[in-house]
Amino acid sequence: MTDISKKEQLYQLIRANPFISQQDLAVELRLSRSAVAGHIAGLIRERRLLGRAYVLPDKRPVMCIGAANLDRKLRTIETMQLGTSNPATAEEVYGGVARNIAENLARLNLPVALLTAVGDDSAGRNLQDHADAAGIDTRGSLKLQDVATGTYTAILDDKGELVLALADMALYDRITPAFLASRLPQRSAAAMTVADLNLPADSITALLESARTDNVPLVIVAVSQPKMARLPADLGGLRLLILNRGELDTRVGRALPTEADVRAACNEVCAQGARDVIVTCGSQGVYHTRGNELVWLAAHQVEVVDVTGAGDAFSAAVCWSLYQGSDDLTLACRRGLKVAAMTLESPETVSPVLAADILDEIHDFDLSAPLFPSKG
Numbered sequence: 001m002t003d004i005s006k007k008e009q010l011y012q013l014i015r016a017n018p019f020i021s022q023q024d025l026a027v028e029l030r031l032s033r034s035a036v037a038g039h040i041a042g043l044i045r046e047r048r049l050l051g052r053a054y055v056l057p058d059k060r061p062v063m064c065i066g067a068a069n070l071d072r073k074l075r076t077i078e079t080m081q082l083g084t085s086n087p088a089t090a091e092e093v094y095g096g097v098a099r100n101i102a103e104n105l106a107r108l109n110l111p112v113a114l115l116t117a118v119g120d121d122s123a124g125r126n127l128q129d130h131a132d133a134a135g136i137d138t139r140g141s142l143k144l145q146d147v148a149t150g151t152y153t154a155i156l157d158d159k160g161e162l163v164l165a166l167a168d169m170a171l172y173d174r175i176t177p178a179f180l181a182s183r184l185p186q187r188s189a190a191a192m193t194v195a196d197l198n199l200p201a202d203s204i205t206a207l208l209e210s211a212r213t214d215n216v217p218l219v220i221v222a223v224s225q226p227k228m229a230r231l232p233a234d235l236g237g238l239r240l241l242i243l244n245r246g247e248l249d250t251r252v253g254r255a256l257p258t259e260a261d262v263r264a265a266c267n268e269v270c271a272q273g274a275r276d277v278i279v280t281c282g283s284q285g286v287y288h289t290r291g292n293e294l295v296w297l298a299a300h301q302v303e304v305v306d307v308t309g310a311g312d313a314f315s316a317a318v319c320w321s322l323y324q325g326s327d328d329l330t331l332a333c334r335r336g337l338k339v340a341a342m343t344l345e346s347p348e349t350v351s352p353v354l355a356a357d358i359l360d361e362i363h364d365f366d367l368s369a370p371l372f373p374s375k376g
Helices: 003-016 022-029 033-045 097-107 122-134 170-174 177-182 184-188 201-214 226-230 245-252 259-271 310-323 329-344 356-360
Strands: 062-065 069-076 088-095 112-115 117-119 142-144 151-156 162-168 192-196 218-221 238-244 276-280 285-290 293-298
Touching: 003 022, 003 033, 022 033, 062 097, 069 122, 088 097, 088 122, 097 112, 097 122, 097 192, 097 310, 112 184, 117 122, 117 170, 142 170, 177 184, 177 201, 184 201, 192 201, 192 310, 201 218, 201 226, 201 238, 218 310, 226 245, 238 245, 238 310, 245 259, 245 276, 259 276, 259 285, 259 293, 276 310, 276 329, 285 329, 293 329, 310 329, 310 356, 329 356
Parallel strands: 062 112, 062 192, 069 151, 117 142, 192 218, 218 238, 238 276
Antiparallel strands: 069 088, 151 162, 276 285, 285 293
């Protein structure tokens, strides 16, 4: 066996598992630790590896961090009646905010990685198999022996609108700052980080601290009003916060009935350190910041089949637009509204017809959507 073939075998082992230890490489290849270190140093000199954790020099991915669940969707066949049994249809799909965003980005032809936590159970294995098939790199994720994979149960009415949701997501508390630190080389190699607020508060703080030093843009996507408490007071380092109007109410601690109130609240969040804020308003549309001003874009009017995943699709398209190098949030939101509309019209959590050329058709010189809000 020649040194060259040993080095190639080592390289292939690293490609299969970027977190493999030098000791494991030595055992696998029947080499000394010093020989393994020498081969790795050679691969780094050749730029076939980029350093610790053996990051591979492919196109820099978007790193999504947060929930990957088994989603159960129950939808009533007729108008829902509370306090009694309702005929319904039921299905199980793959969900979780970070996972949904990752799958949308993969369908939009971006390289994407997902750091999440799953149980060592059939649901967890199926989630990872599905992610692999979709082109999502999950190799850095936690696999936990003592907990079940997270679940999210959505109750939808006969029109596809969400009535109630129940979430069992305690396992994401195990995505600790120490775990994130162990994945720092992989995170540092990303072009962008997208985190959801299913992560514990100290982990969100750690991601913000990293964003202030590693020059990797950080986007945080809110998931519910109760979990807004996980967002620290200091948002320094945050490129973009995406949240709905109720979550913004919670953040600033007051009701926001008018557009002027929303503008003041967004300015307050920006003063806390966020560079920009997007506020989604469901079927009405979205606001986004532009300096001290607020821009409004109306949502597409579509026949809603299922609302599940529409907000995540919007967030993914916004991130896709930023990834292309444009800081134009109006363009990003118009792309987001397009993908959200496609998702609303689909029974799937992630639209199966989504592709990058759909967003390429939406240009910054296309001004068909209204750009500025009416005064309220």
